[in-house]
Amino acid sequence: MQKGVLGVLLVTTAFAQLELSDAPRTGAILLGPTVATDYQALWVNPANLGFVPQTVTFSLGSPMEYGKYRLARQWSFGLLEAGASFSSDALRFAQVAAMVLRFEQQRLSMEDKYRYARDFAGRGVAFNFDVQLFAGAFQSAAGWGGIGIGIRDRINAMLRFNSMLSRIVFLGRLDSYFDSLGVNWRGDTVGYARRPQYYSTLFDSSRLGVNWLRDYALGYGLQLYDDRSIRCYAGLAVRYIEGYIMLDGRIDNRVMTARSAISPFFDVNYGKATTPSLRQGSGLIPVGRGYGVDGGVTVVFQQRWRAAIAVLDMGSVLWDGNVFAALDTVLNGMITTGFSSFDLFAEAQNITGEGGYFKWTGLPSVRTLLPMRLRLGLSHSIGVERDIGVEATIPLRPSAPAAPPLTLSIGTRYSISDIVLISGGIRFGTLTIWSVPISVQITLWNGRWEIGLSFQDIASLLIPKHPTLSLSLALLRFHF
DSSP, X not given: OOSOHHHHHHHHHHXXXXXXXXXXXXXXXXXXXXXXXXXXXXXXXXXXXXOOOXXXXXXXXXXXXXXXXXXXXXXXXXXXXXXXXXXESXXXXXXXXXXXXXXXXXXXXXXXXXXXXXXXXXXEEEEEEEEEEEEEEEEOTTSSOXXXXXXXXXXXXXXXXXXXXXXXXXXXXXXXXXXXXXXXXTSOEEEEOSSOOBHHHXXXXXXXXXXXXXXXXXXXXXXXXXXXXXXXXXXXXXXXEEEEEEEEEEEETTEEEEEEEEOGGGOOOOTTOOOTTOOOOSSOOOOEEEEEEEEEEEEEETTTEEEEEEEEEEEEEEEOSSEEEEEOOBOOOBOOOOOSXXXXXXXXXXXXXXXXXXXEEXXXXXXXXXXXXXXXXXXXXEETTEEEEEEEEEESOTTSTTOOOOEEEEEEEEESSSSEEEEEEEEEEETTEEEOOEXXXXXXXXXXEEEXXXXXXXXXXXXXXXXXXXXXXXXXXXXX
C-alpha cells in the first residue's frame, strides 16, 4: 500500500456499515434476543440454542387436502452469510451510493468543497461488514440442550471529523490555517502555518478507527426450567479471536491516543519507525489474539411472551504484532488542495501520499477491550410465526473499538405463508438518528433450505438525508 496509515483508515472506511451488528441473519433483522435460534443465536443470545425444535403447523389437514407443516429439524448449518452497510450523517443517499459503489465521481467545485467542509463538522461516516464463513448447530429434541459452532469475520470502521479536520480534508492548503505559501524543490506549492499547532489542539473530538476480528465460537444453550406456564433457557458462548487490523485514533480533551497493529498483508509503511513487535511475512497473518464470552437468558411465558437478556463481547484482544503508536506533533507543510471528489480510494492517497504527517514509535504490545454490551428483548406471539416486540442495545464499554451506540428498536415479524416471512420495524439511536430495517426470508423444501435478504434502512431510499446503504444476504442455510 505504501501510502501512509491515514490512507489505510480512509480507504478501509470507504467500502462498507453503520454500527456493529451481531451477525447476518436470514430471519428477523429485529427481535434477535428473543427469536434467533439454532446457530443464529451465536453472537446474539446463546440461551436460544436451548430451544427444543418444534413442528410448526400453518394449517391442519382435511379429508380433501393435506395440511401445511414445517417439520422439526435438529441440525442446521450455513455458509457465507454476509452483510455490509455504510452510513453517514453528513452525506445524501446519492453521494453515499457513488462512494460505496464507485460510480463515476463528479469533481467538487470550490463552492462544494467549502459546503462539505461545513457539513462534515461534527459528523462523519461509519461502516460494518460481517461474514459468517461457516456455522452449524444441533438442538436436541430430548431437551438436553443445543450446541452451536461458527466462524465469523467482522470489520468495523468509522471516521468522525471536528470542524478543523473537516476543513483540512476538503480544503487542504487552501484553508486559512495555512497562512503562508512556498515552493518546494519539486516545484510544488506548499502551504505553511506561521503558528503551527499540535494535532491534539487542532483535531480535538475527532475519531478515526478500523477493527478486523475473526471469531471462532462455540456455544451451548439449555432449558433449565419447564412447567405449563414458564420455560427458562440459559446459554454461554466462548470465542477464540484473531485480529488482523486495529487502528484506534482519537482526541479527547486535547489528549491524543493513536495506536495501530496491521497484518503484514497490507504492507503499511511507517517510514523509519521500528517496533519490537515486528511480524515478518507477507500473508494475512494475525497480529492480535484474544478471547470473548457471551451469555444470555430467555424466559417464555404462557408460550406467547418472551423476555431475553444477553451480555455480549466480554473479553479483550492482545495485539502483539506490528504495534505502533503515533506521537502528538504539529501539522505543517501541505501540498494538496483537499478532496476533489468522493472517491475516497484516490483522494485519501492524494493527501497521505505526501507523508511525514505522523511520527510513529514501536510498542511490544497493546491490549484492547471488546465492545461489551447488553441486549434486552421482549416479544409477543400473535399467531403462527407472527411476533411483535422491542429490543435495546446498551453499550457497556462505549470507548472500546467498534462500540455500538445506544439503540432502541420496535419491530415485528410476520409469516405470510409457510414459505415467506417478512420482518421490519424502526430503530432509534443510530448514527443517522433513526432507520427502518426490513428483511425477507424464503423457506423451501419443507424447511430444508432458507434464503434471506435484508436491509438496514429502506427509509434512505425515500429520505436521502443521513442515509444508510446496506445489504445482508444468506443463500446457503440448511436444516435437516
